[in-house]
Amino acid sequence: MIRPRCVVLAFALCLASPTAPASETDADCLMCHADRDLTSASGKTLFIDENRYGLSIHGQAGLSCVDCHADLAKVEDFPHAEKIEPVDCSLCHEAEKSAVAASVHGRPHQAANASIVVSCKECHGTHDIRKKDDFDSPVFAINIPDTCERCHLGLVQTKRGGDFIRVYNESVHFKAAKKSGLSVSATCATCHGAHDVRAAADPESRVGRKAIIRTCGRCHAWIERDYLEGVHGKAHVKGLENVPVCTDCHTEHAIQTAETLSSSVYATRVASVCSRCHDDENLARQFGLITSRLRTYSDSFHGTASRFGATRVANCASCHGFHDIRNSADPRSSIHPANLSATCGRCHAGAGPNFAKGKIHVVSEKTEAKGAYIAKIFYITAIGGLISLFCLFIAVDLARRARTRWKAKKSP
Amino acid sequence: MESQKEPLSEEALIRDDEVFLRMNLAERLQHILLVISFTTLVLTGLPLLFYELKIFKSIFGSARAFQLRGFLHRAAAVILIVDSLWHVGYVAFTRRGRQNLKDLLPRRKDVRDAVQQFGYNLGLTRFLHRRGIGKKFFARRPFWLFEKEPEYGRYNFIEKLEYLSVVWGSFIMILSGFFMWNLELSLRLFPLWVHDIFVIVHGYEAMLAFLAIIIWHMYNVHLNPEVFPMSKVWLNGKITGRELRTLHPLEYRRILEERRKALEPESPTWS
Numbered sequence: 157m158i159r160p161r162c163v164v165l166a167f168a169l170c171l172a173s174p175t176a177p178a179s180e181t182d183a184d185c186l187m188c189h190a191d192r193d194l195t196s197a198s199g200k201t202l203f204i205d206e207n208r209y210g211l212s213i214h215g216q217a218g219l220s221c222v223d224c225h226a227d228l229a230k231v232e233d234f235p236h237a238e239k240i241e242p243v244d245c246s247l248c249h250e251a252e253k254s255a256v257a258a259s260v261h262g263r264p265h266q267a268a269n270a271s272i273v274v275s276c277k278e279c280h281g282t283h284d285i286r287k288k289d290d291f292d293s294p295v296f297a298i299n300i301p302d303t304c305e306r307c308h309l310g311l312v313q314t315k316r317g318g319d320f321i322r323v324y325n326e327s328v329h330f331k332a333a334k335k336s337g338l339s340v341s342a343t344c345a346t347c348h349g350a351h352d353v354r355a356a357a358d359p360e361s362r363v364g365r366k367a368i369i370r371t372c373g374r375c376h377a378w379i380e381r382d383y384l385e386g387v388h389g390k391a392h393v394k395g396l397e398n399v400p401v402c403t404d405c406h407t408e409h410a411i412q413t414a415e416t417l418s419s420s421v422y423a424t425r426v427a428s429v430c431s432r433c434h435d436d437e438n439l440a441r442q443f444g445l446i447t448s449r450l451r452t453y454s455d456s457f458h459g460t461a462s463r464f465g466a467t468r469v470a471n472c473a474s475c476h477g478f479h480d481i482r483n484s485a486d487p488r489s490s491i492h493p494a495n496l497s498a499t500c501g502r503c504h505a506g507a508g509p510n511f512a513k514g515k516i517h518v519v520s521e522k523t524e525a526k527g528a529y530i531a532k533i534f535y536i537t538a539i540g541g542l543i544s545l546f547c548l549f550i551a552v553d554l555a556r557r558a559r560t561r562w563k564a565k566k567s568p
Numbered sequence: 569m570e571s572q573k574e575p576l577s578e579e580a581l582i583r584d585d586e587v588f589l590r591m592n593l594a595e596r597l598q599h600i601l602l603v604i605s606f607t608t609l610v611l612t613g614l615p616l617l618f619y620e621l622k623i624f625k626s627i628f629g630s631a632r633a634f635q636l637r638g639f640l641h642r643a644a645a646v647i648l649i650v651d652s653l654w655h656v657g658y659v660a661f662t663r664r665g666r667q668n669l670k671d672l673l674p675r676r677k678d679v680r681d682a683v684q685q686f687g688y689n690l691g692l693t694r695f696l697h698r699r700g701i702g703k704k705f706f707a708r709r710p711f712w713l714f715e716k717e718p719e720y721g722r723y724n725f726i727e728k729l730e731y732l733s734v735v736w737g738s739f740i741m742i743l744s745g746f747f748m749w750n751l752e753l754s755l756r757l758f759p760l761w762v763h764d765i766f767v768i769v770h771g772y773e774a775m776l777a778f779l780a781i782i783i784w785h786m787y788n789v790h791l792n793p794e795v796f797p798m799s800k801v802w803l804n805g806k807i808t809g810r811e812l813r814t815l816h817p818l819e820y821r822r823i824l825e826e827r828r829k830a831l832e833p834e835s836p837t838w839s
Contacts, residue, residue, distance in 0.1 A: 454619065457616065457767070460615075460616050460619045461634060463619050463625075464615070464619065464624075464625065464628050464629060464630075464631075464633075464634040464637075465629055465630045465631045465633075465634060466631050466634045466635065467631050468631075504751060504752050504755070505752060506752050506756070507752065507755065508755060508756055510755040510756065510757075510758065510759045510760060511755055511760055512760070513759030513760050513761060514759055514760025514761035514762075514763070514764055515760075515761070516760075518764075525761055525764055527761050527762065527764065527765045528761070528764045528765050528767075528768045531765050531768045531769050531772070532768055532772065535768075535769070535772030535773065535775075535776065536772070538776060539772065539775060539776045539779065542776070542780065543779050543780070543783060546780070546783050546784045546787075547783065549686060549689075550783070550784075550787050552686060552689040552690050553685075553689050553792075554793075555689070556688070556689035556690075556691065557793050559691075
């Protein structure tokens with residue numbers, strides 16, 4: 157937010173000289189800084205492109221050099237000292253400055269060889285600052301990934317490393333922004349915020365486990381609605397830990413559409429995603445879940461085929477739904493006994509009431525599927541018995557033949 | 569002329585190198601179709617039981633390969649069904665087929681043969697007898713000494729067991745497989761738990777059949793020193809007089825008897 161005093165100042169200046177942004181003082185500065193070859197002792201260019209500054213938001217507002225470089229306003233001796241005070245943007249942009257100060261970027265980051273503090277110019281640039289809806293602005297939605305990745309791919313890595321950031325560049329959000337030019341697609345700032353970026357563990361973070369539902373729901377509104385109606389969402393609202401939120405299934409940065417082969421929720425990968433929790437003993441105890449979901453699914457044709465990469469077989473989501481998964485006792489659940497023929501019927505045309513007369517995900521056949529259990533025991537006994545008999549017979553037969561041969565050799 | 573009244577020697581009636589037809593063309597074709605369909609069914613079916621094995625994953629590890637697997641499995645199933653129907657027709661409508669079936673039916677002698685063959689191979693009771701153990705028992709029941717190998721007819725107990733297993737197995741597999749193939753039909757007729765039994769039975773019967781073939785059948789027709797490396801009957805259908813005499817002595821003697829009768833004057837009183 158720009159402080160009103162500054163706006164009035166800028167407006168007045170605009171009115172006074174709308175076409176010539178350079179004030180008298182600016183002209184003084186440009187006497188030297190308009191020289192393309194002007195460099196500091198260390199060889200850094202000190203050239204200021206007057207035209208580009210004129211196009212910048214501050215140039216258009218008519219701010220003069222010393223409005224920002226306030227310490228130079230009173231300098232009489234030129235050239236001025238090489239070391240000058242850093243520009244304090246908070247003179248006008250106080251709210252932003254304090255938001256950044258409270259964010260992860262407000263604290264010095266201990267990089268490999270130096271501690272790094274992120275200042276405004278790291279993201280916004282210096283003399284060439286553009287409005288955020290200017291295509292050339294480093295903070296224009298589609299340019300944001302480049303701006304953030306300048307640091308976060310190499311120089312400054314978060315706890316989870318560079319790859320954690322890099323996979324964003326393969327995500328559906330990145331592609332929508334970069335390839336399709338969709339400025340409303342999620343880039344870094346969409347989820348993490350701009351000035352108030354916080355670590356996910358921070359309770360005020362937009363990407364923490366608590367807030368992520370709302371963050372994703374800002375764009376994916378009906379998915380948020382469905383999620384909040386399902387078992388996961390209801391438990392989440394109650395404040396329970398260990399309840400899956402968006403990122404648990406979809407991953408954070410590498411989000412892909414479910415149809416993409418590398419997606420974490422691609423048809424053949426759904427089972428392993430769900431079973432991370434649904435086969436976990438601790439969570440099972442906490443929530444009273446039944447485990448062995450993956451094994452019992454894998455043992456079925458659906459599961460086996462899925463393991464081989466078949467996508468036209470049912471995975472967890474095909475029957476249970478995904479965002480609004482409901483308990484089977486809920487009449488609106490896709491696996492409520494009354495809805496099973498409709499659910500199964502989506503693939504098995506004409507599925508009748510018999511689809512509900514039996515159990516899916518049978519953990520203990522002994523108690524849950526007696527018929528199958530008896531058949532299994534019968535066959536295990538038969539196979540074990542017959543094959544041992546065969547082997548025994550063959551062994552004895554071979555032994556006898558060997559004996560006969562040996563005897564024949566000994567006494568021809 | 570006097571010598572002609574003497575019964576002809578076995579040698580003269582059945583020469584060692586005389587060729588007998590053990591499997592005719594139809595039977596051989598039925599067997600070849602069975603080999604083709606069985607092998608394909610096993611190879612395309614086992615991956616479903618052993619989905620963890622890397623080898624199956626590398627072969628069928630894509631949606632298309634897996635789809636092809638299913639297609640091949642059902643194609644082989646159709647071959648097996650056609651083959652089975654042909655065989656049923658063959659057994660029902662040909663004289664030879666009916667005779668084969670009759671010869672293949674299990675009898676009490678087969679159990680006795682199996683015990684005798686095993687006991688003979690083991691030789692334990694002969695050993696005990698030599699040591700003077702159980703003399704009284706063996707004097708009363710000399711069978712248990714297993715001094716001789718059993719004499720087999722056209723089909724020995726091993727062959728009968730294999731044949732009946734194939735009949736039983738094919739019936740089970742075709743029935744359960746048919747309902748697995750036509751899941752919607754199956755669940756119109758049966759509740760899910762019955763269908764689950766089909767699935768379980770199909771898998772375990774397959775394991776049983778696979779192991780039985782790999783161990784029992786392969787030993788008896790390939791690895792058995794008597795026929796090693798392979799009995800060629802399934803290819804040329806031929807068996808020699810010598811083989812008939814040693815492997816199927818009862819059939820050998822039956823043929824011998826038939827030939828003797830044919831040569832004898834119809835009734836000595838007429839001459």
